[in-house]
Amino acid sequence: xxxxxxxxxxxxxxxxxxxxxxxxxxxxxxxxxxxxxxxxxxxxxxxxxxxxxxxxxxxxxxxxxxx
Numbered sequence: 314x315x316x317x318x319x320x321x322x323x324x325x326x327x328x329x330x331x332x333x334x335x336x337x338x339x340x341x342x343x344x345x346x347x348x349x350x351x352x353x354x355x356x357x358x359x360x361x362x363x364x365x366x367x368x369x370x371x372x373x374x375x376x377x378x379x380x
Contacts, residue, residue: 336379344372 351365 333379337376340372340375340379344369344376347372 347365347368351362351369354362354365356362
């Protein structure tokens with residue numbers, strides 16, 4: 314639980330610092346969200362699986378471009 318509060322405090326202190334940190338914070342949160350959805354997906358519907366994969370890849374690419 315301590316790690317959770319460390320992450321929350323880091324995001325809160327750096328979220329509105331500048332544009333770069335805002336983009337990194339939002340992309341990281343979305344990356345975790347979409348990666349969680351992708352990992353829970355069973356692969357029954359190919360369209361949904363590709364959608365989750367594309368969303369995860371876009372967030373990851375945004376993080377790599379900004380950093």
